[in-house]
Amino acid sequence: MSENPLIATSLLGASRLKTLPPAPDPSLQPVWDRLSMADPAAAVLEALAMDRAARLAGRKPQEATTETELSPPESAAPLTELAVMALLRMLGGEYREVLPEWLESASESGRILPPRVLPEALEAGRRDRSLRAPLAALMGERGRWMARRHKAFSWVLDESGEADWDADHAADRLAWLKETRRVDPQQAVVALTESWAGESPDFRQAVAQLAADDPLPSDEVWLETLALKDRRQDTRRLATAALLQLSDSAFAQRARDRLRGRVRVSGKWLTWNIEVEPPEAFEKAWESDGLSAKPPAGTGEKAWWLQQIVSMVPIAEWPAILEIKEEELFTLSIDSDWKDALLIGWIESARNIPKLALPGRLIHYLTELKKWPDKAGVKFQVLASLLEVEPDPGKSLEVMAKHLADEEMTRLLMSYRRVIPQSTVRAVVRKTLSRKPVTITRPEGRLLALCVPIEAIQSELEWLSRLDELSAPAEEFATTLEFRRSLFSSIS
Amino acid sequence: MLTADQVTAIVPDAASLKAGRGLATPRKWELLGADEEALWGLAIGSGKNPYQTRVSLSDLATKCSCPSRKFPCKHAIALMLIATGEPASLSEKTRPDWLKEWLESRAERQEKSAAKQAAKVDKPVDEKAAAKRREKKAGRIEEGVDLLRQTLLDLSREGLASPTARDASTWESLQRRMIDCQAPGLATALRHVTDEVLRHDEVETQLAYEMGRRFLLCKSYERRDQLDDSTRAQIEELIGDGPRSEEVKSLPAVEDHWFVAGRQVFERDRLTTSLSWLLGRRSGRWAKVLRFAHLPSTVAEPWPLGSKVNTGVCFYPGPGPNRALPMDDGQVKLEKPPAASDEGFEALLSRYAKSLVANPFLRSLPFLIELRPEANGRLADRLGKALRWSADEAESLRVEAITGGAATLACGEWDGSALRLLGLADGENWVSLKSRNG
Numbered sequence A: 001m002s003e004n005p006l007i008a009t010s011l012l013g014a015s016r017l018k019t020l021p022p023a024p025d026p027s028l029q030p031v032w033d034r035l036s037m038a039d040p041a042a043a044v045l046e047a048l049a050m051d052r053a054a055r056l057a058g059r060k061p062q063e064a065t066t067e068t069e070l071s072p073p074e075s076a077a078p079l080t081e082l083a084v085m086a087l088l089r090m091l092g093g094e095y096r097e098v099l100p101e102w103l104e105s106a107s108e109s110g111r112i113l114p115p116r117v118l119p120e121a122l123e124a125g126r127r128d129r130s131l132r133a134p135l136a137a138l139m140g141e142r143g144r145w146m147a148r149r150h151k152a153f154s155w156v157l158d159e160s161g162e163a164d165w166d167a168d169h170a171a172d173r174l175a176w177l178k179e180t181r182r183v184d185p186q187q188a189v190v191a192l193t194e195s196w197a198g199e200s201p202d203f204r205q206a207v208a209q210l211a212a213d214d215p216l217p218s219d220e221v222w223l224e225t226l227a228l229k230d231r232r233q234d235t236r237r238l239a240t241a242a243l244l245q246l247s248d249s250a251f252a253q254r255a256r257d258r259l260r261g262r263v264r265v266s267g268k269w270l271t272w273n274i275e276v277e278p279p280e281a282f283e284k285a286w287e288s289d290g291l292s293a294k295p296p297a298g299t300g301e302k303a304w305w306l307q308q309i310v311s312m313v314p315i316a317e318w319p320a321i322l323e324i325k326e327e328e329l330f331t332l333s334i335d336s337d338w339k340d341a342l343l344i345g346w347i348e349s350a351r352n353i354p355k356l357a358l359p360g361r362l363i364h365y366l367t368e369l370k371k372w373p374d375k376a377g378v379k380f381q382v383l384a385s386l387l388e389v390e391p392d393p394g395k396s397l398e399v400m401a402k403h404l405a406d407e408e409m410t411r412l413l414m415s416y417r418r419v420i421p422q423s424t425v426r427a428v429v430r431k432t433l434s435r436k437p438v439t440i441t442r443p444e445g446r447l448l449a450l451c452v453p454i455e456a457i458q459s460e461l462e463w464l465s466r467l468d469e470l471s472a473p474a475e476e477f478a479t480t481l482e483f484r485r486s487l488f489s490s491i492s
Numbered sequence B: 001m002l003t004a005d006q007v008t009a010i011v012p013d014a015a016s017l018k019a020g021r022g023l024a025t026p027r028k029w030e031l032l033g034a035d036e037e038a039l040w041g042l043a044i045g046s047g048k049n050p051y052q053t054r055v056s057l058s059d060l061a062t063k064c065s066c067p068s069r070k071f072p073c074k075h076a077i078a079l080m081l082i083a084t085g086e087p088a089s090l091s092e093k094t095r096p097d098w099l100k101e102w103l104e105s106r107a108e109r110q111e112k113s114a115a116k117q118a119a120k121v122d123k124p125v126d127e128k129a130a131a132k133r134r135e136k137k138a139g140r141i142e143e144g145v146d147l148l149r150q151t152l153l154d155l156s157r158e159g160l161a162s163p164t165a166r167d168a169s170t171w172e173s174l175q176r177r178m179i180d181c182q183a184p185g186l187a188t189a190l191r192h193v194t195d196e197v198l199r200h201d202e203v204e205t206q207l208a209y210e211m212g213r214r215f216l217l218c219k220s221y222e223r224r225d226q227l228d229d230s231t232r233a234q235i236e237e238l239i240g241d242g243p244r245s246e247e248v249k250s251l252p253a254v255e256d257h258w259f260v261a262g263r264q265v266f267e268r269d270r271l272t273t274s275l276s277w278l279l280g281r282r283s284g285r286w287a288k289v290l291r292f293a294h295l296p297s298t299v300a301e302p303w304p305l306g307s308k309v310n311t312g313v314c315f316y317p318g319p320g321p322n323r324a325l326p327m328d329d330g331q332v333k334l335e336k337p338p339a340a341s342d343e344g345f346e347a348l349l350s351r352y353a354k355s356l357v358a359n360p361f362l363r364s365l366p367f368l369i370e371l372r373p374e375a376n377g378r379l380a381d382r383l384g385k386a387l388r389w390s391a392d393e394a395e396s397l398r399v400e401a402i403t404g405g406a407a408t409l410a411c412g413e414w415d416g417s418a419l420r421l422l423g424l425a426d427g428e429n430w431v432s433l434k435s436r437n438g
Helices: A005-012 A026-034 A040-057 A081-091 A096-108 A115-127 A129-136 A140-149 A155-159 A170-183 A185-198 A201-213 A217-225 A233-245 A250-259 A284-289 A301-311 A315-322 A326-331 A336-352 A359-368 A379-389 A393-403 A406-416 A422-434 A442-449 A454-465 A472-491 B004-010 B014-023 B074-085 B097-122 B127-158 B168-180 B184-195 B203-222 B229-239 B245-249 B345-358 B393-403
Strands: A263-268 A271-276 B029-034 B038-043 B051-056 B061-064 B254-268 B271-280 B286-294 B307-315 B322-326 B331-334 B365-373 B378-381 B385-388 B408-414 B419-426 B429-432
Touching (some): A005 A040, A026 A040, A040 B127, A040 B203, A040 B345, A081 A096, A096 A129, A096 A442, A096 A472, A115 A129, A115 A140, A115 B393, A140 B393, A155 A170, A170 A185, A170 A201, A185 A217, A201 A217, A217 A233, A217 A250, A233 A250, A233 A336, A250 A301, A250 A315, A263 A315, A271 A336, A301 A336, A315 A326, A315 A336, A326 A359, A336 A359, A336 A379, A359 A379, A379 A406, A393 A406, A393 A422, A406 A442, A422 A454, A422 A472, A442 A472, A454 A472, B004 B074, B014 B074, B029 B074, B038 B074, B051 B074, B061 B074, B127 B203, B168 B184, B184 B203, B184 B229, B203 B229, B245 B307, B254 B365, B254 B408, B254 B419, B271 B365, B271 B408, B286 B307, B345 B365, B345 B385, B345 B408
Parallel strands (some): B286 B322
Antiparallel strands (some): B038 B051, B051 B061, B254 B271, B271 B286, B307 B322, B307 B331, B365 B378, B378 B385, B408 B419
């Protein structure tokens, strides 16, 4: 029952009421006195109306608490309204493929997200890890202030590198490791070695990735004693890649020794040939370096051992091993019995350590290869990943466009997803889009549009407008180009 | 003067917006043109001839020769999106005949209907018949008011704890009777009982107060002849017997630069109502502008939130805050939101108290105040005072992000127990917190 006697009265009913409860406030007394009790039901209703109005009118604000932490002032200007609207559309699912490019150019612009879209951006980063690093760069002071106040958005602070080895977040600890590896590698090794056994498999893999991206001589011991013996295969693979890049490491040394003597150059009738001598037996010691004795079905034992041995030597070291010049390596023909095993080994080596795979030369070689070894994986994917580390992709693209089948070239570009020279667009993309019937899907049309350089968008659109009729994928290609163009005009 | 928000607000559905975006590129048009009053274009369609698409900028009316029954169609949406995104591509400046014809016929129609209205007003009406009609209507309204008053008295006698008072069907049937009695204002009030009051956490208190307030309204109506003009007009409007719009428009207009500070769109019984709060920068007066549309149509708002409109408005009579009718579509400018406001919560509450004295039926009062959110679900002003704030989680988060803990200019309503926010300054932008497609 209400504490207000008037409300209590109204609930019970006025049929037998003789007098009203007293006025809730002395100021209402004169009004109260004038209410006629001739009809008590009416008097109660009228008193209620007065009470309500008096209470509403008499409200007083409370004392505010002082804000303890204001968001620091921004030093960067906000992105334009059009740029922000485009971001919201992409976060909502439209032209999602273009998002990485938008994020990259938005952070290059030096501008930040205006506060009104921070809720969407913070939520997008919470859900999708891959967006965190680029989004964090656009957060500004306001975004970090929000992240300090809401646990769900603390990823922003992780990405901003609040380096702390004793923190709870893996990202904080990785940030510390990255930083410490730079300034005091030995300290990083000590900390890592102590805690390795207690770390989660994910964390151990992330640490191995750090080493594989940028191996340091001080990493050798822990990589070999801990990471190489990890239960997770991906971690072992990354550790292998890291050790092989440290050419003075005992591990790299052993890998080279296993290969040395099994390959050599010999001349026959004026053609130079790589002669191969596979191992006769599997040595037990190889196992601890990650080699396995038992081949998968369909592969012979010797070929299997050979290809593993080859895959553990960076291709860049081959000229020294064969005592030839770098440019001669891929001009040699290969002992036909072991050609596939050698090629698969090379491709595997390139996949693990692409930077040391002579990417420009290898792309050229693999592109012109007459017969691709089936077991080496998908050709366009291998080539696309090499293209990513190739310092001069333009030239390689030209070569590929000349030699690869259109179909294959198109798939490669869709997996590459980066801008390519306009000449290649003309040579490859146009052909694909004007083919009848068209062989790509609509989402693939969108991916293909990511390869067109900004300055070439206009001419590609003009070319499209000259076509009689656009297929659905070509239409998708065109609208994606237009969307990208509008993004760039709104960011810059 | 067109913003993307305005366009997304009038699209009939998400599919139309998507289709419109797909067409919002010069590649899909044979011709694109614009001037101060209109947009036009020839949209390349599947047929032999392109579609002729026209948009009138003053009221966002559209016409297209395509066969779509959606309104506005995807071509019109696309044309408007091009105008907001890449206006430079609307390069044609000479109006084609098909646009001229349409604009002329629209102008003609508007003139005709204005003339018709004028004729209606001027027509030597059959005074006797009109008086009889008025009398009949007044009789019915009185009948309705009396019925409501009697019902309230009966319930008061019986006690509000009775099952009858708590039964939604009691109020629903009463609501229907009010519509029969041509008192739509009372019907809306009773709907408020079923929709809100009976579902309130403190239903005992709320229902008692609501009934007291409605009883007072009935009684005031019965005694309206003894009231001053302003109060009487207010009472009549609340009952649903307010002045006709022609009568309001014949009152002197208040010319001002109106800041479009807050907007809220709600939907009830297939009727969409868009409520905008305008603040006169010179007069300091608040004007409530309502625009309606029946579903599936949407309300086309010629004035973007945060814009400044130069026009005159005619206020409905009454102590206020008043509904107002704009004279025309005015001159609209998008500019920076006002820099500051003098008002604080203390002043707002005293304004609210004064308004209650003049109009005890007042529901809520608009405000423009610099404020910031507190951690405890309240808003604080610059002067160190705080009031309860009603907002969902998404809105709280956005307001927190925009203010960054510092007092920021905002528009909202105070209803006597909580603040509700409608618009907020984000740098040079004025952000809607209640937009439909937000």
